[in-house]
Amino acid sequence: MEVGIVMGSDSDLSVMKESAAALDEFGVDHEMVIASAHRHPEKVARYARAAAEAGIKVIIAGAGGAAHLPGVIAALTTLPVIGVPVAGAYLGGADSLYSIVQMPRGIPVATVGINGAFNAGLLAVQILALEKEGLREKLAAYRQRLAAGVEEKDRRLRDR
């Protein structure tokens, strides 16, 4: 298991499964875990402290509301942590974004956009690709597919 996807609640799953989808696209092994910084802090601490030893290289952590989960995990491990602000019922997810992105100096969390779980997965792939040529090649092919998609849209616009 190279990537741990941690979320505060099962209500985050519809967003956080996008991280898993990105990792699946690149054939990266991952696990999904529910562990709340508020409701079960002991579990969060246990997971964060054991992750590196268990072979995890990157942790993606998503939560909504007062979203302390990514920061708490980052405080308990030196593995890179990517935070996903999950939009809840209030404030359009700005509460979660601000909770995650404004980490005090010393304990960084690489924060993606609100509900940006797919990008979090891609960023994890890019980190792992530093040491894996196969992943670098897959990323290059992925970028080519993106560019081809833009060309296709441009063609359709011109053909209207």
Ligand code: RP5
């Ligand atoms: C956060 O509270 C979770 O990450 C979730 O986004 C939010 C609401 O949780 P539930 O009340 O749906 O379990 O801790």
